[in-house]
Amino acid sequence: MRLDVYLAPSELTPAALDGRVVAVIDVLRATTTIAAALHAGARTVIPCLETEDAVRTGRQYERGEVKLAGERQMQAIAGFDLGNSPLEFTAAAVGQQTVLLTTTNGTRALLAAESAKLVLVASYANFTVTVARLSLALEQGQSIAIVCSASEGTVSLEDSACAGRYAVALRAAFPDLRVNDATQMCTLLSAQFGDDLASLFGASEHGRALRAAGFERDLIACGSVDLYPVLAEYRERAIVRPSPVVVPDREL
Helix, strand or coil, X not given: CEEEEECCHHHCCHHHHCCCEEEEECCCCHHHHHHHHHHCCCCEEEECCCHHHHHHHHCCCCCCCEEXXXXXXXXXXXXXXXXXXXXXXXXXXXXXXXXXXXXXXXXXXXXXXXXXXXXXXXXXXXXHHHHHHHHHXXXXXXXXXXXXXXXXXXXXXXXXXXXXXXXXXXXXXXXXXXXXXXXXXXXXXXXXXXXXXXXXXXXXXXXXXXXXCCCHHHHHHHCCCXXXXXXXXXXXXXXXXXXXXXXXXXXX
């Protein structure tokens, strides 16, 4: 069994996804926001590549059943219901709604990975439950890929460190797991920052940009481990919170 980290979606190949369970990470902020939406009771989140795709898909729904959400260059898209701040995704805002989400990096990474056997939406905010699901995949003999969304094609510090935190947990449980060099690099990066995620975001280019743009509260949410403890699965072009799966000594 293997665990391979890909530092940007551009590194993906068909072989990297074939038969694997894949976790996609965009800590700041898309995968955190998706976890927030499902935790708040959204029916589903559908990632869209472009603004126009979200608008066109939205026309297929009745009014009152769908919310358009997303950002470009950190700012909410004009005419959309919500931006990409996890704090906006409350029960009052998205409960029982279908959310159509388009972002600069995260939704693109999810779409790039959609041919995998199963895609999980991963962040610090839903860390423990996602690690449990990845561990179940390894117990079943499946290999894993962790895909960092990066920042407009450039490696991002926060996604890489988050991938390292996942790798540390999985390698502790499965010592014989084979890994690529990127996994080892991310493991070292996670060890450098540890639980000091405020320092991680302060060191990262995107974290500094979000703070300068007035999204400091988002950084606190995105750096709160298990704030939105939901399993988020991307299947058939929709991200859902699956029904609980009970396995020996573990409930997902």
